[in-house]
Amino acid sequence: MSDSERHINRAMLPEPTLRRLPWYLAYLKMLDSKHEEYVSSTQIAKRLNVDASQIAKDLSFLNIKGKTRIGYEVHPLTKALTEFLGFKHRHNAYLIGAGSLGSALMRDLGLMQFGLNIVAAFDINPEIIGSAVGNIPIYDLAEFPSRQRSSGVAIAIVAVPFESAQEVADTLVDSNIKAIWNFTPFRIKVPRNVVLQNTSIYSDLALMYNSMEANVNNKNNTK
């Protein structure tokens, strides 16, 4: 079913809701694999530490309602969530920067399960240009504009050294890329009509170190 058939306005969806939907999906997939037929919002709430009313509200954005006393049907809800989150469709993407993080992403077959298909990578390092990781070829970044023009790929994953992140992003935007998934810690600027998604695994690492340090300091203070 399309968004308009479901009467869904994506721009109205709050980001926290969007961030919780994949949690529900993971839990539902597990129940589905165990052939559970129904699940209540209370059950999801208990398992995921989210308020039951919040879950009902989140799912209502997808125009999905549970049945009184029975709850949600596991299999249809799993399917609806997978489709809504865009994990069912195949999204072709280019990878820019096939260094350590980039080639790790090329090897992560997990991305494919979530609908992301890396069709080619681009780099400036002559030692890797012309080679491949798995079945994914690595081209010269200089060839990007001409290759992109004929392909119509909409997504580019940026995994270059952060010093070159903005310059690379500018090239991508000029070549009509519609969405950039930025893995560098550099805050890229893009025009308003281009989607920018930042993933900062190193920021998460800093958060974890900080909580660990806070725990240690806390213990020392209460000694």
Next chain:
Amino acid sequence: MSDSERHINRAMLPEPTLRRLPWYLAYLKMLDSKHEEYVSSTQIAKRLNVDASQIAKDLSFLNIKGKTRIGYEVHPLTKALTEFLGFKHRHNAYLIGAGSLGSALMRDLGLMQFGLNIVAAFDINPEIIGSAVGNIPIYDLAEFPSRQRSSGVAIAIVAVPFESAQEVADTLVDSNIKAIWNFTPFRIKVPRNVVLQNTSIYSDLALMYNSMEANVNNKNNTK
């Protein structure tokens, strides 16, 4: 300098501040590599799209103040931020789950630059137990408790199929792991004294797909 020497209370640090600090660091490192001596908060603000007063406030948590009309000294600030964020020290970690995502993390030398050193991986797949990725050996998960007991490693990275995420986390906690970096979309539960850091790259992917879809719908509506 230690936290107490700097009079820093880590538990008081707001998460948004902690998330912004690595952005400042990336920008400062770039300036440092160009041998720039000073940077003003206005300059950082303009480049990173963050309010100048917010930057001054964020850095004041580290008890770092800029000089009037000159700004911050680039090199010392870069060093202070690197140290504060825990990227300078070496944190040993175990990886649980050496599948596609897990082995990608083992190959990502980028983590090492941010202080994270994966010393060993654990898995249940007999085909990979006993092998290694790079220099990192893969052991049988059943050996985890005994190996962990003698090592004193504090951090475990969880990259197992989400169905087993909670079970694995329980084992880790029982074996005295102090911090879990969870790469699965499953909401793990841990005791309060254990640090849990979630990194959901697939949630970010869902956010990106949604923004792309919203852009398309928006264009269609205004036609």
